[in-house]
Amino acid sequence: MRIDLHCHSTASDGTDTPAELVRNAAAAGLDVVALTDHDTTRGYAEAIAALPAGLTLVTGAELSCRVDGVSMHMLAYLFDPEEPGLLAERELVRDDRVPRAQGMVARLNELGVPVTWEQVERIAAGGSVGRPHVATALVELGVVPTVSDAFTEEWLADGGRAFVEKHETDPFEAIRLVKGAGGVAVFAHPAAVKRGRTVPEAVIAELAAAGLDGIEVDHMDHDADTRARLRGLAGELGLLVTGSSDYHGSRKTVSLGAYTTDPEVYGEITRRATGAFPVPGAGGA
Numbered sequence: 209m210r211i212d213l214h215c216h217s218t219a220s221d222g223t224d225t226p227a228e229l230v231r232n233a234a235a236a237g238l239d240v241v242a243l244t245d246h247d248t249t250r251g252y253a254e255a256i257a258a259l260p261a262g263l264t265l266v267t268g269a270e271l272s273c274r275v276d277g278v279s280m281h282m283l284a285y286l287f288d289p290e291e292p293g294l295l296a297e298r299e300l301v302r303d304d305r306v307p308r309a310q311g312m313v314a315r316l317n318e319l320g321v322p323v324t325w326e327q328v329e330r331i332a333a334g335g336s337v338g339r340p341h342v343a344t345a346l347v348e349l350g351v352v353p354t355v356s357d358a359f360t361e362e363w364l365a366d367g368g369r370a371f372v373e374k375h376e377t378d379p380f381e382a383i384r385l386v387k388g389a390g391g392v393a394v395f396a397h398p399a400a401v402k403r404g405r406t407v408p409e410a411v412i413a414e415l416a417a418a419g420l421d422g423i424e425v426d427h428m429d430h431d432a433d434t435r436a437r438l439r440g441l442a443g444e445l446g447l448l449v450t451g452s453s454d455y456h457g458s459r460k461t462v463s464l465g466a467y468t469t470d471p472e473v474y475g476e477i478t479r480r481a482t483g484a485f486p487v488p489g490a491g492g493a
Contacts, residue, residue, distance in 0.1 A: 209239040209240065209471045209474070210237055210238045210239050210240075210465055210468050211238070211239060211240040211241075211468050211469040211470075211471060211474045212233065212238050212240070212241050212242065212452055212453050212455070212464055212465050212467070212468055212469070213240075213241075213242040213244070213266060213268075213283070213285070213394075213424075213450050213451075213452045213469050213474070213477075214242060214244050214270070214283060214396065214424065214427075214450075214452030214453065214454045214455070215229060215233070215241055215242060215243060215244060215452070215453065215454075215455040215464065216243075216244065216245055216246070216270075216454075216455065216456045216457075217229045217243060217245055217251045217255070217335075217457075218251070218333055218334070218335045219243075219245040219248055219250040219251030219335055219336065220245035220246035220247070220248055220251075220270075220335050220336040220338065221245075221246060221332075221335060221336070221338045221340040221341060221456060221459065222245070222335075222455070222456045222457045222459065223456065223457030223458045223459050224457040225251075225254065226243060226251035226252075226254040226255035226258070227254050227255065227257070227258035228457075229241070229243065229251075229255065229455075229457075230243075230255050230258050230259050230260060230263060230265060230489070231258060231260060232464060233263055233464050233465075234260040234262065234263045234489075236463065236464040236465045237465065238263060238464060238465050239262070239263065239264065240263070240264045240265075240266060240474060240486070241263060241264075241265060241266070241464070242265075242266035242267075242268050242283075242285065242452070243255050243265060243266070243267060243268060244268040244269055244270045244283055244284075244285075245269060245270065245335075245336060246269070246270050246272065246336050246338055247269060247270070247271060247272055247298050247301045247302045247305070247336055248269060248298065248302055248336045249267065249269055249289040249298075250336070252267050252289065256487050259487060259488075259489035259490065260489045261489045261490060262489055263489040264486045264487065264488050264489065265486065265487040265489070266285055266286060266477075266486050267285075267286060267289070267484055267487070268283060268284055268285040268286065268287075268391075269283075269284050269287075269298065270282070270283055270284075270396060271283075271284055271297075271298070271301070271377060271382050271386075272301050272374070272375075272376045272377065273376050273377045273378065273379040273382050274376035274377070274378070274379075275378065275379050275380075275407060275411060276407075276411070277405075278366075278404075278405045278406065278407050279366055279376060279404070279405075280379060280395065280396075280398070280406075280407050281395075281396040281397070282377075282379055282382045282383070282386070282393055282394070282395060282396065283393070283394040283395075283396045283424065283450075284382075284386040284389075284391045284392070284393055284394075285391055285392045285393075285394065285477055285481060286390070286391055286392060286477070286478065286481030286483055286484040286485065286486070287386055287389035287390055287391025287392075287481070287483040287484060288389045288390050288391075288483035288484060289389075289484070291388065291389035291390070291483065293385050293388055293389070294385040294386060294388065294389040294391075297377055297381075297382075297385055300375055301374070301375055301376065301377060302336055304374045304375040305336060305337050305338060305374060306337055307374075308372050308373070308374035309325075309328055309337045309338070309339075309341065309342055309372075310325055311372035312339070312342050312364065312370050312371070312372050313325050313328060313342065315369065315370040315371075315372065316342075316346075316363075316370045319369060319370060321346065321349065321351055321370075322349065323342070323345045323346065323349060327345050327348070328341050328342055328345050331344045331345055331348075339358075339359070339364050340355055340456065340459055342358070342364060342370075343355040343358035343359065343363075343364055344459065346358045346363065346364075351363075355459055355460065356402075356460070359402070359403060359404075365403065365404050366403075366404035366405060367404065379395075379415060380414075380415065380418050383415065383418050383419045383420055384418075384419070387419055389483045390481060390482035390483025390484070391481060391483050391484075392421045392422075392477050392480050392481050393419070393420055393421050393422075394420075394421055394422040394423060394424055394448065394450055394477075395407075395412065395415065395420060395422070395423045395424065396424045396427075396454075397424055397427045397429050397430065397454065398412060398423050398424065398438065399429075399430055399434045399437075399438060400427070400429035400430070401429075402429055403429065409441060412441065412445070413445055416445040416446065416447055420447065421447065421448055421477070421480060422442070422447045422448030422449060422450055422473070422477075423438060423441070423442055423447050423448075423449065423450070424450045424451070424452055425438045425439050425442065425449045425450065425451060426449075426450070426451025426452070426467040426468070426469075427451065427452060427454060427467055428453070428454060428460075428462045428466065428467065429454075448473050448476060448477065449470070449473060450469045450473060450477075451467040451468050451469050451470075452467055452468075452469065453465060453466040453467055
């Protein structure tokens, strides 16, 4: 089985619609794909309706968190999307995305970059707006060559010249909320140093003690040494090890299935989840 547990659609900052995402996942030879848009479940219905036969969909979300001043992302799998506590927190984070993005546009204008809010809105196309949409605007304007090049201290990285904070959930609270909604919590790309400051391993140990289920080890932002270190840490802490592409369509160069999760780990995730179940494809439109 080929299992990719971290993918984005136009419901947040990917460039494939949810329907295109599941069709492309099937074409890439995946058996299981997770839809994990940022702080939203808006793409579920479209993805399920289009789900090809032979492909299983894991519903999820990537939750925006912050601990001790460091941003981090929590992958939540197979939770009940209507559970009131987690739903309210997702809406709080999502609602803060618009004024935050508008603030980044204003800071870029102050720096002499002629980006407009209308441009960012067009790029987001109704999705949950975020930094990648602002970064894409910078690419369109020729300010930077790629989206990744916008995530530097010069521009949009944490603490960068045009960075603006948004509401982010305490990860210990996120774990509590995900568990309360019957879901499984996995720390996304925990050592992605190219994105800025990372959470210390001591904090990861505290998160494990608080109920964290796993860490995403095999990821494009982790080199071989980092993956080996994280795999050892997961073993020490009794955490599951996942692998995922973090696919964003054409917004990033990584392809679907570039990194995958072991079928036994996937099986354990589905066993732990009580809020929702994987959806088998029946041949969507």
